[in-house]
Amino acid sequence: MEKISDFFKVRIDFDQSHLFFPTIVEWVLVVLMLAIVVTHGRHWVARWRETPLGARIRAWEIDKRRLFGCLTLTPVYFAVMEPVGTIYPNTGVGFLLTSYVYGFALSWLFVHDNNRRKTLLMALNALVTPTVVWFVFAHIFRITLP
Known part of the structure; x- marks a missing residue:
């Protein structure tokens, strides 16, 4: 039988801890998708039926x-993250290195009229954003990243 104090203890399975936030994000995206379908679905279907x-x-x-x-890019990013992360396990190196490349590549793909200034800003964003996310998760929340 469990004691009341057992409910306040946190047990972390480090083999599965990196799946915590992606699971939350998946469910938030599913709820948002359902909200969009519920609010706009009838209109889309009606417009679809009217148009040849x-x-x-x-x-x-x-x-x-x-x-x-x-x-x-997106599936490649997720597929490469874990193998790169095995270089230095439980340090977030896989997340950092692949996020740098993915962030820059995605920015470069979507930015129109690339020039030197925009490329430098994309590179700076690709370096700063994952580093801040890594710092917050790894050092403040103590969540291991791949």
Whole structure:
């Protein structure tokens, strides 16, 4: 039988601790997606039914380079993070190094009219943002990153 004091003890499974925040983010995204579908779904379906198929296809103009670049970069980012993280386990090096590259590559992909100033700002953002996130998670919250 458990004592009351056992409810106030925290047990950390370090093999699974890095999945805590991604799981929260996944559920927040699911809830937001459902909220969007509930609030706008009927309107989208009605508009979809009113429009002929040919017009629907022509209206679906997308920036294929950016769409498929993002859809390629993101899975590669997640797939490479763990192997890079095994170099120095439980230090967040995998997160840091892959986030630097991913942040810069994604920024470069989506920024129009790249020039030297924008490239420097993208590089600075790609270095500062993951470093701050890593510092907050690893040193303030003591959460291990891959």
